Amino acid sequence: MTDTALSRAMSCTVDPPLLALPDRVAELLIELGSPPRLAAHLRAVHDVAHQLVDWMEKRYAAVLFDREAVLFGAATHDIGKSVYVPELSGPGAAHEQAGQALLLGRGVSPELARFAATHASWTESVGLEDLLVSLADKIWKNKRVSDLEDLVVARLAAATGRPAWEEFIALDEVLSRIGDNADDRLAFQASFPIHD
Template identity: 60%
Template structure:
């Protein structure tokens, strides 16, 4: 899989960060797939869906390189977690409108180190993007709540 560079625009002075676009998009789309086996976790906290999602994807022939996101998306404090994993973890939180300082700081440290820039520069570039994504969270969550999967939920 080829890496992708991300920046805020073609004329931007913001640095570009390299990541595996295909893997991150796959991870963002499938990280909660285990909730099909644990639908109660759609409306309340739980972590059984993480390993279940990984196993479900493996059973269907998806590579470990891609299935890891289902298992790792809540394990962002693990030192072995990659920058791609952190991107999926941040996406999981920001989609819901949650800004998790410790998680974002880990990502900022990785991005600033990879691009040889000061952490505040990475923060400035990332913060605007995350704010933009988070601003529509209330609408997304309301839509989700209108369509409960678990009987009696919502």
């Protein structure tokens, strides 16, 4: 990989550390000629998703969820912004279906491609994995969304049999801890241009 803004966004050493994007995702972003800022965003959300799934596995060992699906979903959720670049700095939802179509067109399974379409809208009918990707996409910048968090709390309380208030406190603690580094992640993303 040549030393371009895109390659640096995906894997350069930063302080505090962020995990590099998975090779498969990096290859997709290169193939699409994705904006460096998009790669930086996906990397930040992917890193936060790692923190969430690690916490889930420690606290909820008996709760079944697909760790790798969450991580892939977080790393690709906004890939449609490779096509709808203005949505990197402004509102818009065209990237959601476009992202799912891009992934499906490149051989990604529907089970993994779905996160590009589901990350911005959550309901009680989506899976825990979808909720975790959505949560990572919010908390990376320390944005708290009570409706989303309430859905996660309800899922965790149902899975564990513990009271919802107990699960709320646990989730609040981890989201507060992750949110504490939001300024660093935001600065990292902002340090990359929209165009390479």
